[in-house]
Amino acid sequence: MDMTEQITTMTRQAKDASRALTRMPRADKDACLRAMAKALEDHAATIHESNAQDMEAGRHMGLSRALLDRLLLDDSRISAMASGLREVAELDDPVGRILEERTRPNGLVLRKMTTPIGVVVIIYESRPNVTADAAGLCFKSGNATILRGGKEALNSNQVIAHVMLKAGRGTCTDFPEHAIQVVPTPDRAAIPELLAQTDNVDLCIPRGGEGLIRAVAECSRVPVIKHYKGICSVYIDGAADPDMAVEIAVNSKTQRPGVCNAMETLLVDEAIAPDILPRLAESLIAKDVELRMDKSAQAIMGNSVHTATEEDWDTEFLDLVCAVKLVPGVEGAINHIHRHGSGHTEAIVTNDAKTATRFQLEVDASTVFWNASTRFTDGGQFGMGAEIGISTDKIGARGPMGLAELTSYKWLGEGRGLIRS
Amino acid sequence: MDMTEQITTMTRQAKDASRALTRMPRADKDACLRAMAKALEDHAATIHESNAQDMEAGRHMGLSRALLDRLLLDDSRISAMASGLREVAELDDPVGRILEERTRPNGLVLRKMTTPIGVVVIIYESRPNVTADAAGLCFKSGNATILRGGKEALNSNQVIAHVMLKAGRGTCTDFPEHAIQVVPTPDRAAIPELLAQTDNVDLCIPRGGEGLIRAVAECSRVPVIKHYKGICSVYIDGAADPDMAVEIAVNSKTQRPGVCNAMETLLVDEAIAPDILPRLAESLIAKDVELRMDKSAQAIMGNSVHTATEEDWDTEFLDLVCAVKLVPGVEGAINHIHRHGSGHTEAIVTNDAKTATRFQLEVDASTVFWNASTRFTDGGQFGMGAEIGISTDKIGARGPMGLAELTSYKWLGEGRGLIRS
Numbered sequence: 090m091d092m093t094e095q096i097t098t099m100t101r102q103a104k105d106a107s108r109a110l111t112r113m114p115r116a117d118k119d120a121c122l123r124a125m126a127k128a129l130e131d132h133a134a135t136i137h138e139s140n141a142q143d144m145e146a147g148r149h150m151g152l153s154r155a156l157l158d159r160l161l162l163d164d165s166r167i168s169a170m171a172s173g174l175r176e177v178a179e180l181d182d183p184v185g186r187i188l189e190e191r192t193r194p195n196g197l198v199l200r201k202m203t204t205p206i207g208v209v210v211i212i213y214e215s216r217p218n219v220t221a222d223a224a225g226l227c228f229k230s231g232n233a234t235i236l237r238g239g240k241e242a243l244n245s246n247q248v249i250a251h252v253m254l255k256a257g258r259g260t261c262t263d264f265p266e267h268a269i270q271v272v273p274t275p276d277r278a279a280i281p282e283l284l285a286q287t288d289n290v291d292l293c294i295p296r297g298g299e300g301l302i303r304a305v306a307e308c309s310r311v312p313v314i315k316h317y318k319g320i321c322s323v324y325i326d327g328a329a330d331p332d333m334a335v336e337i338a339v340n341s342k343t344q345r346p347g348v349c350n351a352m353e354t355l356l357v358d359e360a361i362a363p364d365i366l367p368r369l370a371e372s373l374i375a376k377d378v379e380l381r382m383d384k385s386a387q388a389i390m391g392n393s394v395h396t397a398t399e400e401d402w403d404t405e406f407l408d409l410v411c412a413v414k415l416v417p418g419v420e421g422a423i424n425h426i427h428r429h430g431s432g433h434t435e436a437i438v439t440n441d442a443k444t445a446t447r448f449q450l451e452v453d454a455s456t457v458f459w460n461a462s463t464r465f466t467d468g469g470q471f472g473m474g475a476e477i478g479i480s481t482d483k484i485g486a487r488g489p490m491g492l493a494e495l496t497s498y499k500w501l502g503e504g505r506g507l508i509r510s
Numbered sequence: 511m512d513m514t515e516q517i518t519t520m521t522r523q524a525k526d527a528s529r530a531l532t533r534m535p536r537a538d539k540d541a542c543l544r545a546m547a548k549a550l551e552d553h554a555a556t557i558h559e560s561n562a563q564d565m566e567a568g569r570h571m572g573l574s575r576a577l578l579d580r581l582l583l584d585d586s587r588i589s590a591m592a593s594g595l596r597e598v599a600e601l602d603d604p605v606g607r608i609l610e611e612r613t614r615p616n617g618l619v620l621r622k623m624t625t626p627i628g629v630v631v632i633i634y635e636s637r638p639n640v641t642a643d644a645a646g647l648c649f650k651s652g653n654a655t656i657l658r659g660g661k662e663a664l665n666s667n668q669v670i671a672h673v674m675l676k677a678g679r680g681t682c683t684d685f686p687e688h689a690i691q692v693v694p695t696p697d698r699a700a701i702p703e704l705l706a707q708t709d710n711v712d713l714c715i716p717r718g719g720e721g722l723i724r725a726v727a728e729c730s731r732v733p734v735i736k737h738y739k740g741i742c743s744v745y746i747d748g749a750a751d752p753d754m755a756v757e758i759a760v761n762s763k764t765q766r767p768g769v770c771n772a773m774e775t776l777l778v779d780e781a782i783a784p785d786i787l788p789r790l791a792e793s794l795i796a797k798d799v800e801l802r803m804d805k806s807a808q809a810i811m812g813n814s815v816h817t818a819t820e821e822d823w824d825t826e827f828l829d830l831v832c833a834v835k836l837v838p839g840v841e842g843a844i845n846h847i848h849r850h851g852s853g854h855t856e857a858i859v860t861n862d863a864k865t866a867t868r869f870q871l872e873v874d875a876s877t878v879f880w881n882a883s884t885r886f887t888d889g890g891q892f893g894m895g896a897e898i899g900i901s902t903d904k905i906g907a908r909g910p911m912g913l914a915e916l917t918s919y920k921w922l923g924e925g926r927g928l929i930r931s
Binding site for chain 1: 529532533606612614618620625627628708712713727728731733735751753754757758761765848870871872874875876877878879880881882883885886887891892893903904905906908909918919920921922923924925926927928929930931
């Protein structure tokens with residue numbers, strides 16, 4: 090079989106599996122998820138073995154220590170995959186929920202009901218635990234999954250999927266054997282082939298660095314839900330409580346600087362900058378944050394801080410670095426964000442409800458916080474229970490994507506012999 | 511300016527306009543829509559003049575009579591555009607609606623609120639009234655529109671957009687002048703340029719024949735919501751009321767055979783075929799429908815009907831032609847639809863609620879009717895007031911697309927100095 094045939098066969102099998110998943114009752118899905126969790130624990134030795142092969146090959150390839158660490162599946166990571174699946178089993182079934190119901194004057198009853206999306210392709214980088222997490226969320230939402238991880242994790246990914254499938258089949262006779270598939274080849278050409286299968290693939294969710302995501306978006310013929318980067322800012326308004334402003338800025342920047350919902354840019358209302366900027370700077374510097382300020386901020390702070398370059402406003406530092414800019418009030422903040430934001434998360438600190446409302450309505454981002462840290466944009470924090478990613482797109486899901494965001498909908502119409510005149 | 515610059519400028523201007531539209535209160539939007547309606551009526555003479563140029567050029571190009579008829583803007587079509595805009599003004603504002611609200615244990619209040627999508631590109635064929643209809647719906651939902659109609663309608667489209675813009679600006683000082691733009695060149699190269707503008711264009715909705723839609727989907731780098739075709743079927747179950755079955759089949763096929771929600775395939779449960787098929791056939795033939803039957807149906811009907819080819823199951827006839835097939839019960843119907851359906855509309859006629867539920871849950875289509883004609887898949891029939899198209903996609907809108915389907919959402923989070931620990 091050549092690559093096109095191989096991938097076409099996979100996606101057709103996934104489409105057939107998705108039909109069976111649509112029919113599967115919640116109790117069966119949850120029993121399968123629990124069995125999969127147990128199987129991952131029971132087969133930890135097999136998983137370690139395959140992972141050791143990947144680690145060994147990775148060392149030969151000269152992977153960095155950071156990448157090798159991400160590739161590693163130790164006992165605690167295997168346990169985490171298992172408990173992730175058990176948590177997903179506890180969550181409500183996102184499918185079959187009636188979102189709206191209306192009865193038309195002619196008696197036609199219309200119900201808008203959530204459905205699985207169908208076949209979801211997940212493309213990700215080296216972390217093999219994504220295999221279990223993503224497959225579990227897709228399975229619970231009734232979707233068949235085709236997983237394409239990094240080539241350095243292929244053995245680990247295949248064994249995880251195999252263990253999960255076997256547990257599913259052993260639990261439920263209707264479990265479709267192609268519900269979870271791992272692309273079996275490390276060949277990069279498999280990706281454009283997969284993403285050309287518009288008849289059978291309904292959605293692609295890429296997870297990883299901006300390069301991977303751009304490459305996927307560039308070549309895909311199927312819908313993609315993605316986020317390139319999180320250039321999140323906190324705007325300290327003139328009517329902010331100073332203590333709260335410092336707390337939120339510090340938390341947004343330093344609580345976990347390497348993630349997409351960490352603050353990258355601090356915007357300060359020029360009206361209160363002479364008072365508050367030194368306090369903000371002092372607190373951030375105390376947490377080892379390197380500050381890069383525009384001219385007007387620097388005029389207040391002196392040469393103890395770096396000068397921001399134009400590039401800094403568009404940079405996701407993912408590190409203890411923060412760009413700082415003075416803006417002429419909320420409008421200036423909104424304008425800055427419109428130009429430089431990535432549509433992920435923005436926050437305002439103010440005690441003025443009117444200003445907060447304006448900021449929240451006009452800023453175009455998946456999540457806009459008022460008097461809260463940017464770090465709350467997260468499926469767990471939103472009560473979604475688990476998250477497959479965060480979308481900065483506007484079609485389909487936006488913001489954190491949990492089970493509900495892995496569904497589509499259909500309209501069910503009911504008449505009593507109703508015809509159109 | 512070369513094409514790329516010209517299109518980039520347009521989309522940037524549209525993006526800026528979309529910011530202003532996000533802020534515009536409902537009352538202003540509705541006042542603008544009413545003023546636009548009046549202006550179209552007041553400037554009927556100017557519209558006729560431009561349209562006459564298009565008609566004249568169309569005749570020279572050798573357009574068919576059908577195409578020339580679609581191109582024509584007579585007084586009744588101008589009135590229809592105006593009343594369409596007035597109807598949209600009456601509809602609720604789809605933006606700013608709270609879809610969900612939750613308070614997390616830490617006190618974080620989360621509201622999921624509808625927002626405009628941003629910049630919407632509409633690509634359509636010769637009917638110039640789409641210009642007013644689509645621009646009106648997009649404007650009410652707070653989106654900036656870039657319209658690209660058929661080259662043969664360019665003058666008509668430009669004058670319609672110009673009249674609407676002028677009315678908007680005359681009504682409301684905040685009306686952004688690039689809220690509604692018509693691509694000013696007939697050059698086809700403008701389309702891939704437009705659809706490559708991922709920074710500024712949020713969605714493309716193509717409307718027209720399958721060729722146009724496939725070409726758009728093929729080249730677009732921005733999300734596309736579309737429907738290729740409507741191969742809708744009606745399944746007459748063994749437990750159907752015979753009179754109702756005949757009424758629904760005839761209505762689905764003949765009430766307006768040239769549209770996407772008309773029935774193309776009639777599936778009949780083989781258990782009742784000997785009884786009901788002759789009645790169904792007689793009623794359809796009485797309405798001048800050409801029947802193309804599979805072997806087993808033909809065995810009942812004899813040689814008075816045509817034989818269906820394999821191709822017929824995948825054909826959108828858009829005419830008084832109907833493919834007919836006997837199937838072994840509801841499962842057979844579902845299997846046929848899985849293989850041949852276009853994801854638009856399917857219907858079952860049965861008095862057995864369990865069978866109906868199975869059909870509605872398992873059939874993968876935007877709309878699945880029970881004891882109702884396929885002809886009800888329509889924005890007006892759904893109570894949406896107006897419709898910009900019908901989506902057979904699963905990401906973003908599915909089924910009829912009214913104002914609500916032209917929105918996205920964002921999360922508004924509110925704390926009282928909330929930080930993440």
